[in-house]
Amino acid sequence: MAASMLFPRRRPRKGAGPAKIAIAFVAGGVNAAGFAPLGWWPLCLLSFAALFAVWQHSGRGGAAAQGFAFGLGMFGAGSSWMYVSLHTYGGMPPSLAGFCIFLLVAAMSLYPALAGFLQALLPRHSLGARAVCIMPGAYAAVEALRAWALSGFPWLTAGYAMLDTPLAGLSMLGGVHLVSLLALMSAGALFMLLLDATRARATLALLPALGWLLGWQVPELPMTRAQGAAFSVALVQNNVPIESKWDEAGKREVIDDYLAASDTQRAVDLVVWPEAAVPGYFADMTPETVGRMRAHRADFIFGVLTRGPRVGFGGERIYFNSIAALGLRETSDTFYHKRHLVPFGEYVPFGGALQPLMEQFNIPMSNFTAWRAPQPPLRAAGVEFAASICYEDAFPGEWRDQVAEAGALINLSEDAWFGNSLAPHQRLQMARFRALESGRPMLRASNNGLSAVIDWRGRVVQIAPQFERAVVTARVQPRAGSTVHTLYGGMAAWIAMALALAFGGLFGRGEEAR
Helix, strand or coil: CHHHHHCCCCCCECCCCHHHHHHHHHHHHHHHHHCCCCCCHHHHHHHHHHHHHHHCCECHHHHHHHHHHHHHHHHHHHCCHHHHHHHHHCCCCHHHHHHHHHHHHHHHHHHHHHHHHHHCCCCCCCHHHHHHHHHHHHHHHHHHHHCCHHHCCCCCCHHHHHCCCHHHHHHHHHHHHHHHHHHHHHHHHHHHHHHCCCHHHHHHCHHHHHHHHHHHHHHHCCCEEECCCCEEEEEEECCCCHHHHCCHHHHHHHHHHHHHHHHCCCCCCEEECCCCCCCCEHHHCCHHHHHHHHHCCCEEEEEEEEEEEEECCCCEEEEEEEEEEECCCCCCCEEEECCCCCECCCECCHHHCCHHHHCCCCCCCCCCCCCCCCCCCEEECCEEEEEEEHHHHHCHHHCHHHHCCCCEEEEEECHHHHCCCCHHHHHHHHHHHHHHHHCCCEEEEECCCCCEEECCCCCEEEECCCCCCEEEEEEECCEEECCHHHHHCCHHHHHHHHHHHHHHHHHCCCCCCC
C-alpha cells in the first residue's frame, strides 16, 4: 500500500523534477563510498537502486538529467583526487584546477546521462524487465564505453566495488564489466522487490542471484594452475619526494638510495623498483650503477626513461616511459615501453592544440610517445611478466596479448601525484581485479605506496604502508593457463549486456507497472 502511494501507476513524465534530480545527485555521491578505501559495497547497490527508482517514471529528457546529476555526485566525490594532481603537484592555480575538474566531471557525467536516455526509450515495459534487464544493461554498456572512448576513464566502474564479494569471480569469465552488469541487475532486483515483490518478479530476481552463485564457483574451476618454482621478490618503496626527484643535483642520491635498499635484500631472486625510479635515461646510467645491479644475486626490474630514434623531417627525438629488466640470470636486457599514456600528464592530446593549458602545469618529462608495436612479456628471475606502467593496469585490454605467455603480472607506478587521496586505494583495487581476471599473481611497486604483492585470487599477500620507506618481500608462485577473460577479453560481458537488453525488450512489453 505504501509503495503504491509512492509510485502510483501513471505515464512517464517528460520533466526531470527537482526532487528526483536531488535524489540522483545524492545517490551518486553515496555510490563513491562503495569503492576503496571505504569499500562499503552495499551502498553502491543501494545508490543504483535509488537511481533506477527515479528513472522508473521519467521520460527521456528527465532520465538523462537525472543520470547527469548522478554522475556529478559520483565523479565529484570519487574523483576528488584530481585536485591534488592538478594543484598540489601539478602547480595549477586553485581556481583553474577547480574549473578543469568541473569540466572533466561534467564530461564523465554525460555517460550516465546517456544511459538514462537509452533506458527510457522503452518506458512502457514492465517494471521487472526494466529494473532487472533494461536499466542495468543500458548503464553497463555505456559504462564499458566510458572505459575506452577518448582515451578512457575507467574509474568508478561499478564492478570494482564488488571486488570482495562472490560476484568478483565472474571477472575470470568477462572481466570487470560482467561483474558490473550483475551488480547493476542486483540493484535493479532490490528496487523491484522493495517496490512490489510479486511471484513473477521474485522469479526474475533469480537472474542476478544465479550470478552471485556462479561468481562464487568460477574461481574453483581449473582455468589456471601453478607452474614452475616459486620465486622470492623484494619491492623497494623509497618514498622519494616528487618535487625533488627530478632535481638534477639529487638524481645521484635517489639512485644510490635505491641501490642501498636493494643491497639489504641479498636472498631474493628479484628486486623491483617503481615507475621512473631512475630519474633519467637508461643509456645515461653510469657503469658503476649498472655494475652494482649486475653484481647482485637478484635480477632487477625498474622504471626508467628511454630514447627512441629521431623521426620526421626535423629529426625530432622521441622518448618512452619504460621498464627495464636486467641481471645475471638472463642473457640479455629486456624492456617494456608504455602504450597508454596519461593525457596532459605524459602527452598533449589533440595534436598539441592544448599546449597553452599545459603551461599551467609543473610536470617534468611530459612529452612522451606511446609505443605502438606488440611487446613480449618481460623476463627476469626465470619468469615471464606481463608488464604495465601506472594507470595502464586500469585497462585490461592493453596487456591481454602478454598475459597468456606470462607467469605473473607486474605494474610500476608513481602514485605521489595523488598525495593522500582516494586514488592510490582505487588503483590498488583495480590491480587486484587484474590479478583475478587473469588468474595470476601481481607485483605492484609504487614510489610512495601502496606497493603490494597480490595473489592470483586478487587477495593482498603483503603491502607497504603509504608515505614510508619500506621493502615488501614475499614468495610468489607463477601460474600458467588462460581464463576466459584472458582468451576473449570482454566478449562475455558484451554478450551478457546484449542478452539482458534483448530479454528485457522482447519479453517485458506491457503496461508500465507502478
